[in-house]
Amino acid sequence: MDSGPDEAAASSGASGPELRGVDLARRALEEARAAAKASGKAVGQGRASPRKGGVRALRRRGWSGARPDERDPQLxxxxxxALAKSRGWNGKVAEGMVFGRWSTVVGEDIATHATPISLTDGVLSIQAESTAWATQLRMLQAQLLAKINAAVGQGVVKTLKISGPAAPSWRKGARHVKGLGPRDTYG
Incomplete structure (x- = not known):
């Protein structure tokens, strides 16, 4: 025999029309509440009791106000x-800025012809691409030093050591014999 939807509803013990959607969810919630109450558990709508203290309690908990403070998103x-300052890294960060922002600190024209090599004890070593540029940079040394100090902070770079291109080395390998090198056999 075929059993239709009416017979299935009658056999499951449901009375009335078949429930759907929100009505079905309400009935399930009512049944769950009744089962919880029967087992001795507290039944409620979510929160046990409203919070006391009003707006002040919420502020103490962590809400920020209309003005910026340390809890707001920061750049x-x-x-x-702030991290570098608290850890004592300001000097190292400033030294890194000399190398990282070299073209903006000294200008594009100088940056294309001169490269910072090292910064040790306040002495910045700069290597120019030619002897002419090295001579020009030595004449502009005071202005360069002022630009660098304005960009990264006073006292990070105290003096400049400007050199031209390095001459080729005749020394090959870890060991060599003192003397003139290959030029001593020509004559």
Whole structure:
């Protein structure tokens, strides 16, 4: 025999029309509440009781107000600067800025013809691409030093050591004999 939807509803013990959607969810919630109450559990709508203290309690918990404070999102540069300052890294960060922002510190024209090599104890070593550029940079040394100090901070770079291109080395390998090298056999 075929059993229709009416017979299935009658056999499951449901009375009335078949429930769907929101009505079915309400009935399931009512049944769950009744089962919880029967087993001795607390039954409620979610929160046990309203919070006391009003707006002040919420502020103490962590809400920020209308004005900026330390809990608001911060710029990465500000956070990194504060971290470097708290750890005592300001000197190293300033030294890194000399190398990282070289073209903006001294200008594009000088940056294309001169490269910073090292910064040791406040002495910045710069290598120019030609002897003419090295001579020009030595004449502009005071202005360069002022630009660098304005960009990265006073006292990071105290003096400049400007050199021209390196001459080729005749020394090959880890060991060599003192003397003039290959030129001593020509004459």
């Amino acid at each position: 990465l540069s500000a956070v990194a600067g």
